[in-house]
Amino acid sequence: MVLDLVLIGLAIAVFPLSVTAFVLVLSTRGGVWKGLIFILAWLACFVAVLAVVLLTTGGEPPAPRSPPSTAASAAKLAIGVGLLGYGWHRHRSGPGGRERTGSPAGCRPKSPGGLMGRLDRISLWTAAGLAPLLQPWGLVAAGAATVVDADLSHTSSYLALFAYCLLATSSLLTMEVYTTFAPDSARVRLGRLRTWIETHQEQALVTVALVAGLFLVSRSIAQLTS
Template sequence: MLDVISSTLTSAVAIAISPIPIIAVILMLMTPRATRLGVSFLVAWFLGIVVATTVAALLSGVLPEPSMNESQPVLGAIMLVIGAGLLFLGWRQWRSRPGPSETAELPAWMTKIDGLRTPAAFGLGFALAAVNPKNLLVAASAGAVIGRSDLPEGEFIAVVAVFSGVAALSVLLPVLTMLIVPRVAASALDTIRSWLTDNNATIMTVLLTVIGINVIGKGIGLFA
Protein backbone atom coordinates (compact mmCIF):
# COMPACT_ATOMS: atom_id res chain seq x y z
CA MET A 1 0.00 0.00 0.00
CA LEU A 2 2.78 2.42 0.90
CA ASP A 3 4.45 2.01 -2.47
CA VAL A 4 1.18 2.94 -4.21
CA ILE A 5 0.84 6.04 -2.03
CA SER A 6 4.41 7.07 -2.83
CA SER A 7 3.78 6.49 -6.56
CA THR A 8 0.78 8.84 -6.53
CA LEU A 9 2.17 11.45 -4.14
CA THR A 10 3.53 13.67 -6.91
CA SER A 11 0.11 13.83 -8.54
CA ALA A 12 -1.54 14.63 -5.20
CA VAL A 13 0.89 17.50 -4.62
CA ALA A 14 0.26 18.76 -8.16
CA ILE A 15 -3.46 18.99 -7.43
CA ALA A 16 -2.80 20.53 -4.02
CA ILE A 17 -0.78 23.45 -5.34
CA SER A 18 -3.07 24.27 -8.24
CA PRO A 19 -3.56 28.05 -7.81
CA ILE A 20 -7.17 28.42 -8.99
CA PRO A 21 -8.94 26.50 -6.17
CA ILE A 22 -6.70 28.15 -3.58
CA ILE A 23 -7.53 31.60 -4.93
CA ALA A 24 -11.23 30.68 -5.07
CA VAL A 25 -11.39 29.55 -1.44
CA ILE A 26 -9.42 32.61 -0.29
CA LEU A 27 -11.91 34.88 -2.05
CA MET A 28 -14.74 33.00 -0.30
CA LEU A 29 -13.01 33.44 3.05
CA MET A 30 -13.00 37.21 2.50
CA THR A 31 -16.80 37.37 2.22
CA PRO A 32 -19.29 37.87 5.10
CA ARG A 33 -20.24 34.16 4.72
CA ALA A 34 -16.63 33.00 5.02
CA THR A 35 -17.19 29.96 7.24
CA ARG A 36 -20.15 28.48 5.37
CA LEU A 37 -18.69 29.07 1.90
CA GLY A 38 -15.17 27.95 2.83
CA VAL A 39 -16.23 24.73 4.55
CA SER A 40 -18.72 23.90 1.78
CA PHE A 41 -16.07 24.43 -0.90
CA LEU A 42 -13.54 22.34 1.05
CA VAL A 43 -15.90 19.37 1.47
CA ALA A 44 -16.88 19.46 -2.19
CA TRP A 45 -13.26 19.80 -3.32
CA PHE A 46 -12.28 16.70 -1.31
CA LEU A 47 -15.27 14.69 -2.53
CA GLY A 48 -14.61 15.71 -6.13
CA ILE A 49 -11.03 14.42 -5.94
CA VAL A 50 -12.26 11.17 -4.33
CA VAL A 51 -14.84 10.64 -7.09
CA ALA A 52 -12.47 11.44 -9.98
CA THR A 53 -9.70 9.23 -8.58
CA THR A 54 -12.02 6.35 -7.71
CA VAL A 55 -13.71 6.33 -11.12
CA ALA A 56 -10.32 6.33 -12.88
CA ALA A 57 -9.08 3.54 -10.60
CA LEU A 58 -12.15 1.37 -11.18
CA LEU A 59 -12.02 1.87 -14.94
CA SER A 60 -8.34 0.95 -15.10
CA GLY A 61 -9.04 -2.10 -12.97
CA VAL A 62 -11.48 -3.38 -15.60
CA LEU A 63 -8.64 -3.83 -18.09
CA PRO A 64 -7.44 -7.44 -18.61
CA GLU A 65 -4.89 -8.53 -16.01
CA PRO A 66 -1.51 -9.20 -17.67
CA SER A 67 0.58 -12.24 -16.94
CA MET A 68 3.86 -11.80 -15.10
CA ASN A 69 6.40 -9.77 -17.13
CA GLU A 70 3.77 -9.26 -19.85
CA SER A 71 3.43 -5.82 -21.41
CA GLN A 72 0.27 -3.76 -20.87
CA PRO A 73 -0.23 -1.90 -24.17
CA VAL A 74 -3.81 -0.81 -23.48
CA LEU A 75 -3.00 0.82 -20.15
CA GLY A 76 0.25 2.13 -21.66
CA ALA A 77 -1.69 3.83 -24.45
CA ILE A 78 -4.10 5.35 -21.92
CA MET A 79 -1.18 6.71 -19.90
CA LEU A 80 0.40 8.17 -23.04
CA VAL A 81 -2.84 9.94 -23.94
CA ILE A 82 -3.18 11.33 -20.40
CA GLY A 83 0.46 12.46 -20.42
CA ALA A 84 0.08 14.13 -23.81
CA GLY A 85 -3.06 15.87 -22.56
CA LEU A 86 -1.19 17.21 -19.54
CA LEU A 87 1.64 18.50 -21.73
CA PHE A 88 -0.88 20.18 -24.03
CA LEU A 89 -2.58 21.89 -21.09
CA GLY A 90 0.84 22.98 -19.82
CA TRP A 91 1.63 24.50 -23.22
CA ARG A 92 -1.71 26.35 -23.18
CA GLN A 93 -0.97 27.69 -19.71
CA TRP A 94 2.40 28.97 -20.88
CA ARG A 95 0.80 30.68 -23.87
CA SER A 96 -1.78 32.34 -21.61
CA ARG A 97 0.72 33.89 -19.19
CA PRO A 98 0.63 37.72 -19.02
CA GLY A 99 3.39 39.72 -20.69
CA PRO A 100 5.92 41.83 -18.76
CA SER A 101 3.69 44.93 -18.89
CA GLU A 102 0.38 43.10 -18.42
CA THR A 103 -1.57 42.42 -15.24
CA ALA A 104 -2.69 38.89 -14.55
CA GLU A 105 -6.47 38.56 -14.52
CA LEU A 106 -8.66 36.11 -12.66
CA PRO A 107 -11.26 34.04 -14.52
CA ALA A 108 -14.51 35.95 -15.01
CA TRP A 109 -16.47 33.60 -12.71
CA MET A 110 -14.28 34.58 -9.76
CA THR A 111 -15.68 38.11 -9.82
CA LYS A 112 -19.06 36.63 -8.78
CA ILE A 113 -17.80 34.77 -5.71
CA ASP A 114 -19.00 37.53 -3.38
CA GLY A 115 -22.58 36.65 -4.29
CA LEU A 116 -22.29 32.88 -3.96
CA ARG A 117 -24.54 30.87 -1.68
CA THR A 118 -23.53 27.66 0.08
CA PRO A 119 -24.92 25.24 -2.56
CA ALA A 120 -23.17 27.18 -5.32
CA ALA A 121 -19.88 27.07 -3.41
CA PHE A 122 -20.29 23.32 -3.01
CA GLY A 123 -21.01 22.87 -6.73
CA LEU A 124 -18.03 25.02 -7.68
CA GLY A 125 -15.68 23.05 -5.45
CA PHE A 126 -16.86 19.74 -6.86
CA ALA A 127 -16.64 20.96 -10.46
CA LEU A 128 -13.11 22.30 -10.05
CA ALA A 129 -12.00 18.97 -8.57
CA ALA A 130 -13.88 16.42 -10.66
CA VAL A 131 -14.69 18.17 -13.94
CA ASN A 132 -11.85 20.65 -14.51
CA PRO A 133 -9.64 19.10 -17.26
CA LYS A 134 -6.35 19.83 -15.49
CA ASN A 135 -7.26 18.18 -12.20
CA LEU A 136 -9.22 15.43 -13.93
CA LEU A 137 -6.21 14.32 -15.96
CA VAL A 138 -3.89 14.39 -12.95
CA ALA A 139 -6.42 12.46 -10.85
CA ALA A 140 -6.88 10.01 -13.73
CA SER A 141 -3.15 9.31 -13.88
CA ALA A 142 -3.11 8.57 -10.14
CA GLY A 143 -6.29 6.51 -10.41
CA ALA A 144 -4.73 4.37 -13.13
CA VAL A 145 -1.83 3.53 -10.83
CA ILE A 146 -4.15 2.75 -7.92
CA GLY A 147 -6.52 0.68 -10.03
CA ARG A 148 -3.77 -1.56 -11.40
CA SER A 149 -2.20 -2.18 -7.97
CA ASP A 150 -4.66 -4.95 -7.08
CA LEU A 151 -5.17 -3.68 -3.54
CA PRO A 152 -7.67 -5.22 -1.10
CA GLU A 153 -10.80 -3.12 -0.66
CA GLY A 154 -9.72 -1.63 2.66
CA GLU A 155 -6.31 -0.60 1.36
CA PHE A 156 -7.87 0.74 -1.85
CA ILE A 157 -10.13 3.03 0.19
CA ALA A 158 -7.21 4.08 2.40
CA VAL A 159 -4.99 4.94 -0.58
CA VAL A 160 -7.73 6.99 -2.26
CA ALA A 161 -8.42 8.77 1.05
CA VAL A 162 -4.73 9.58 1.61
CA PHE A 163 -4.31 10.77 -1.99
CA SER A 164 -7.41 12.96 -1.78
CA GLY A 165 -6.44 14.27 1.64
CA VAL A 166 -3.00 15.37 0.46
CA ALA A 167 -4.54 16.92 -2.67
CA ALA A 168 -7.02 18.87 -0.52
CA LEU A 169 -4.47 20.21 1.99
CA SER A 170 -3.98 23.53 0.22
CA VAL A 171 -7.71 24.28 0.50
CA LEU A 172 -7.96 22.91 4.05
CA LEU A 173 -5.16 25.10 5.44
CA PRO A 174 -6.68 28.50 4.49
CA VAL A 175 -10.06 27.42 5.88
CA LEU A 176 -8.52 26.26 9.17
CA THR A 177 -6.44 29.42 9.41
CA MET A 178 -9.50 31.63 8.98
CA LEU A 179 -11.44 29.61 11.56
CA ILE A 180 -8.65 29.63 14.15
CA VAL A 181 -6.99 33.04 13.69
CA PRO A 182 -9.27 35.14 11.46
CA ARG A 183 -7.51 38.47 12.04
CA VAL A 184 -4.09 37.14 11.13
CA ALA A 185 -5.48 35.16 8.21
CA ALA A 186 -7.13 38.08 6.45
CA SER A 187 -3.98 39.94 5.43
CA ALA A 188 -1.86 36.82 4.94
CA LEU A 189 -4.39 35.16 2.63
CA ASP A 190 -4.77 38.33 0.58
CA THR A 191 -1.00 38.41 0.00
CA ILE A 192 -1.01 34.74 -1.02
CA ARG A 193 -3.95 35.34 -3.36
CA SER A 194 -2.14 38.18 -5.13
CA TRP A 195 1.03 36.13 -5.59
CA LEU A 196 -0.85 33.12 -6.90
CA THR A 197 -2.82 35.28 -9.33
CA ASP A 198 0.39 36.76 -10.75
CA ASN A 199 2.13 33.39 -11.05
CA ASN A 200 -0.79 31.06 -11.85
CA ALA A 201 0.24 30.34 -15.46
CA THR A 202 3.89 29.67 -14.62
CA ILE A 203 3.06 27.38 -11.68
CA MET A 204 0.58 25.34 -13.71
CA THR A 205 2.94 25.11 -16.69
CA VAL A 206 5.70 23.60 -14.55
CA LEU A 207 3.34 21.25 -12.73
CA LEU A 208 1.56 19.97 -15.83
CA THR A 209 4.85 19.51 -17.71
CA VAL A 210 6.50 17.56 -14.90
CA ILE A 211 3.45 15.34 -14.31
CA GLY A 212 2.91 14.88 -18.06
CA ILE A 213 6.49 13.71 -18.64
CA ASN A 214 6.25 11.39 -15.63
CA VAL A 215 3.00 9.83 -16.88
CA ILE A 216 4.38 9.40 -20.41
CA GLY A 217 7.45 7.68 -18.96
CA LYS A 218 5.24 5.25 -17.03
CA GLY A 219 3.17 4.65 -20.17
CA ILE A 220 6.21 3.81 -22.27
CA GLY A 221 7.38 1.41 -19.58
CA LEU A 222 4.12 -0.54 -19.86
CA PHE A 223 4.93 -1.48 -23.46
CA ALA A 224 8.15 -3.24 -22.44
Protein backbone atom coordinates (compact mmCIF):
# COMPACT_ATOMS: atom_id res chain seq x y z
CA MET A 1 0.00 0.00 0.00
CA VAL A 2 2.74 2.45 0.91
CA LEU A 3 4.52 2.23 -2.45
CA ASP A 4 1.23 2.69 -4.30
CA LEU A 5 0.32 5.76 -2.25
CA VAL A 6 3.77 7.28 -2.77
CA LEU A 7 3.54 7.08 -6.56
CA ILE A 8 -0.09 8.20 -6.66
CA GLY A 9 0.69 11.08 -4.30
CA LEU A 10 3.61 12.18 -6.49
CA ALA A 11 1.44 12.03 -9.62
CA ILE A 12 -1.20 14.21 -7.94
CA ALA A 13 1.45 16.66 -6.69
CA VAL A 14 2.91 17.26 -10.17
CA PHE A 15 -0.36 17.14 -12.12
CA PRO A 16 0.15 20.06 -14.55
CA LEU A 17 -3.37 21.51 -14.65
CA SER A 18 -3.81 21.85 -10.88
CA VAL A 19 -0.27 23.22 -10.45
CA THR A 20 -0.85 25.83 -13.17
CA ALA A 21 -4.19 26.84 -11.65
CA PHE A 22 -2.63 27.25 -8.20
CA VAL A 23 0.14 29.44 -9.63
CA LEU A 24 -2.58 31.66 -11.11
CA VAL A 25 -4.42 31.77 -7.79
CA LEU A 26 -1.24 32.91 -6.03
CA SER A 27 -0.69 35.61 -8.65
CA THR A 28 -4.03 37.30 -7.89
CA ARG A 29 -4.54 40.14 -5.41
CA GLY A 30 -4.49 38.58 -1.95
CA GLY A 31 -3.14 35.42 -3.53
CA VAL A 32 -1.50 34.15 -0.33
CA TRP A 33 -4.84 34.02 1.49
CA LYS A 34 -6.63 32.57 -1.53
CA GLY A 35 -3.87 29.99 -1.87
CA LEU A 36 -4.27 29.02 1.79
CA ILE A 37 -8.03 28.58 1.37
CA PHE A 38 -7.39 26.56 -1.80
CA ILE A 39 -5.02 24.22 0.08
CA LEU A 40 -7.42 23.79 3.01
CA ALA A 41 -10.25 22.86 0.65
CA TRP A 42 -7.90 20.56 -1.27
CA LEU A 43 -6.92 18.75 1.94
CA ALA A 44 -10.54 18.59 3.07
CA CYS A 45 -11.38 16.62 -0.07
CA PHE A 46 -8.58 14.15 0.64
CA VAL A 47 -9.68 13.70 4.24
CA ALA A 48 -13.31 13.25 3.16
CA VAL A 49 -12.40 10.60 0.57
CA LEU A 50 -10.19 8.74 3.04
CA ALA A 51 -12.85 8.95 5.74
CA VAL A 52 -15.51 7.45 3.46
CA VAL A 53 -13.21 4.57 2.49
CA LEU A 54 -12.12 3.86 6.06
CA LEU A 55 -15.67 4.03 7.38
CA THR A 56 -16.69 1.56 4.69
CA THR A 57 -13.90 -0.90 5.55
CA GLY A 58 -14.03 -0.28 9.30
CA GLY A 59 -10.29 0.36 9.24
CA GLU A 60 -9.59 -3.30 8.52
CA PRO A 61 -8.13 -4.47 5.20
CA PRO A 62 -10.26 -7.07 3.37
CA ALA A 63 -8.98 -10.59 3.18
CA PRO A 64 -6.96 -11.46 0.07
CA ARG A 65 -9.12 -12.63 -2.86
CA SER A 66 -12.26 -11.55 -1.03
CA PRO A 67 -14.87 -9.62 -3.09
CA PRO A 68 -13.90 -6.21 -1.61
CA SER A 69 -10.20 -6.87 -2.21
CA THR A 70 -10.83 -8.03 -5.77
CA ALA A 71 -13.10 -5.05 -6.44
CA ALA A 72 -10.44 -2.60 -5.22
CA SER A 73 -7.77 -4.20 -7.42
CA ALA A 74 -10.15 -4.25 -10.39
CA ALA A 75 -10.91 -0.57 -9.85
CA LYS A 76 -7.20 0.28 -9.87
CA LEU A 77 -6.75 -1.81 -13.01
CA ALA A 78 -9.58 0.05 -14.75
CA ILE A 79 -8.15 3.42 -13.72
CA GLY A 80 -4.67 2.37 -14.88
CA VAL A 81 -6.00 1.23 -18.27
CA GLY A 82 -7.88 4.50 -18.57
CA LEU A 83 -4.73 6.51 -17.83
CA LEU A 84 -2.74 4.50 -20.38
CA GLY A 85 -5.43 5.00 -23.01
CA TYR A 86 -5.60 8.71 -22.26
CA GLY A 87 -1.82 9.14 -22.37
CA TRP A 88 -1.59 7.28 -25.68
CA HIS A 89 -4.51 9.28 -27.06
CA ARG A 90 -2.90 12.60 -26.13
CA HIS A 91 0.42 11.43 -27.57
CA ARG A 92 -1.13 10.39 -30.86
CA SER A 93 -3.29 13.50 -31.24
CA GLY A 94 -0.18 15.68 -30.83
CA PRO A 95 0.21 19.30 -29.69
CA GLY A 96 -2.15 20.61 -32.35
CA GLY A 97 -4.78 17.88 -32.12
CA ARG A 98 -8.40 18.94 -31.88
CA GLU A 99 -9.08 16.14 -29.39
CA ARG A 100 -7.06 17.63 -26.55
CA THR A 101 -10.12 18.30 -24.46
CA GLY A 102 -10.49 15.81 -21.67
CA SER A 103 -8.62 14.32 -18.76
CA PRO A 104 -9.39 11.05 -16.98
CA ALA A 105 -7.76 12.55 -13.96
CA GLY A 106 -10.73 14.82 -13.54
CA CYS A 107 -9.60 18.16 -15.03
CA ARG A 108 -9.92 19.82 -18.38
CA PRO A 109 -7.59 22.51 -19.71
CA LYS A 110 -9.49 25.69 -20.29
CA SER A 111 -9.17 28.23 -23.04
CA PRO A 112 -7.48 31.54 -22.19
CA GLY A 113 -10.88 33.20 -21.95
CA GLY A 114 -12.30 30.44 -19.76
CA LEU A 115 -11.71 29.49 -16.16
CA MET A 116 -7.96 30.09 -16.18
CA GLY A 117 -8.38 33.52 -17.72
CA ARG A 118 -10.83 34.61 -15.00
CA LEU A 119 -8.80 33.54 -11.97
CA ASP A 120 -7.57 37.09 -11.40
CA ARG A 121 -11.06 38.01 -10.18
CA ILE A 122 -11.81 35.10 -7.87
CA SER A 123 -12.92 35.48 -4.27
CA LEU A 124 -11.88 33.41 -1.27
CA TRP A 125 -15.02 31.29 -1.62
CA THR A 126 -14.32 30.71 -5.29
CA ALA A 127 -10.76 29.66 -4.48
CA ALA A 128 -12.17 27.11 -2.03
CA GLY A 129 -14.57 25.82 -4.67
CA LEU A 130 -11.84 25.50 -7.29
CA ALA A 131 -9.76 23.11 -5.17
CA PRO A 132 -12.05 20.06 -5.50
CA LEU A 133 -12.87 21.01 -9.10
CA LEU A 134 -9.22 21.01 -10.13
CA GLN A 135 -8.15 17.85 -8.33
CA PRO A 136 -7.17 14.98 -10.65
CA TRP A 137 -10.05 12.78 -9.56
CA GLY A 138 -8.92 9.73 -11.50
CA LEU A 139 -5.73 9.65 -9.45
CA VAL A 140 -7.65 10.46 -6.27
CA ALA A 141 -9.92 7.48 -7.00
CA ALA A 142 -6.85 5.27 -7.46
CA GLY A 143 -5.63 6.43 -4.06
CA ALA A 144 -9.03 5.65 -2.54
CA ALA A 145 -8.93 2.12 -3.99
CA THR A 146 -5.47 1.69 -2.45
CA VAL A 147 -6.53 2.97 0.99
CA VAL A 148 -8.93 0.02 1.19
CA ASP A 149 -5.90 -1.98 2.37
CA ALA A 150 -5.22 0.35 5.32
CA ASP A 151 -5.14 -1.34 8.72
CA LEU A 152 -5.89 1.23 11.39
CA SER A 153 -4.82 -1.13 14.14
CA HIS A 154 -1.23 -0.24 13.21
CA THR A 155 0.31 3.20 13.67
CA SER A 156 2.18 2.76 10.39
CA SER A 157 -1.12 2.98 8.49
CA TYR A 158 -1.91 6.37 10.06
CA LEU A 159 1.57 7.59 9.14
CA ALA A 160 1.19 6.31 5.58
CA LEU A 161 -2.16 8.08 5.15
CA PHE A 162 -0.79 11.31 6.60
CA ALA A 163 2.26 11.11 4.34
CA TYR A 164 0.02 10.46 1.33
CA CYS A 165 -2.06 13.60 1.97
CA LEU A 166 1.09 15.64 2.59
CA LEU A 167 2.85 14.33 -0.51
CA ALA A 168 -0.14 14.94 -2.77
CA THR A 169 -0.32 18.53 -1.50
CA SER A 170 3.46 19.11 -1.33
CA SER A 171 3.75 21.17 -4.52
CA LEU A 172 0.96 23.51 -3.41
CA LEU A 173 2.39 23.84 0.09
CA THR A 174 5.85 24.61 -1.29
CA MET A 175 4.53 27.36 -3.55
CA GLU A 176 2.36 28.79 -0.76
CA VAL A 177 5.26 28.98 1.71
CA TYR A 178 7.60 30.41 -0.93
CA THR A 179 5.10 33.11 -1.90
CA THR A 180 4.47 33.98 1.75
CA PHE A 181 8.10 34.52 2.74
CA ALA A 182 9.64 35.63 -0.59
CA PRO A 183 6.83 37.20 -2.62
CA ASP A 184 9.00 39.10 -5.10
CA SER A 185 11.24 36.16 -5.90
CA ALA A 186 8.25 33.79 -5.96
CA ARG A 187 6.40 35.98 -8.43
CA VAL A 188 9.24 35.73 -10.92
CA ARG A 189 10.01 32.04 -10.47
CA LEU A 190 6.41 30.89 -10.35
CA GLY A 191 5.78 32.91 -13.49
CA ARG A 192 8.58 30.97 -15.17
CA LEU A 193 7.14 27.73 -13.84
CA ARG A 194 3.73 28.60 -15.26
CA THR A 195 5.26 29.40 -18.65
CA TRP A 196 7.22 26.15 -18.66
CA ILE A 197 4.19 24.06 -17.72
CA GLU A 198 2.00 25.72 -20.34
CA THR A 199 4.71 25.16 -22.96
CA HIS A 200 5.27 21.53 -22.00
CA GLN A 201 1.76 20.71 -20.80
CA GLU A 202 1.16 17.96 -23.36
CA GLN A 203 4.42 16.16 -22.62
CA ALA A 204 3.82 16.47 -18.87
CA LEU A 205 0.25 15.15 -19.06
CA VAL A 206 1.30 12.22 -21.25
CA THR A 207 4.21 11.34 -18.97
CA VAL A 208 2.16 11.48 -15.76
CA ALA A 209 -0.68 9.47 -17.32
CA LEU A 210 1.57 6.76 -18.79
CA VAL A 211 3.79 6.33 -15.72
CA ALA A 212 0.87 6.24 -13.28
CA GLY A 213 -1.13 4.01 -15.62
CA LEU A 214 1.66 1.48 -16.09
CA PHE A 215 2.25 1.32 -12.34
CA LEU A 216 -1.43 0.85 -11.49
CA VAL A 217 -1.93 -1.80 -14.18
CA SER A 218 1.14 -3.80 -13.14
CA ARG A 219 0.34 -3.61 -9.43
CA SER A 220 -3.34 -4.48 -9.83
CA ILE A 221 -2.59 -7.43 -12.13
CA ALA A 222 -0.06 -8.72 -9.61
CA GLN A 223 -2.66 -8.41 -6.82
CA LEU A 224 -5.37 -10.11 -8.86
CA THR A 225 -3.19 -13.03 -9.88
CA SER A 226 -1.29 -13.59 -6.62
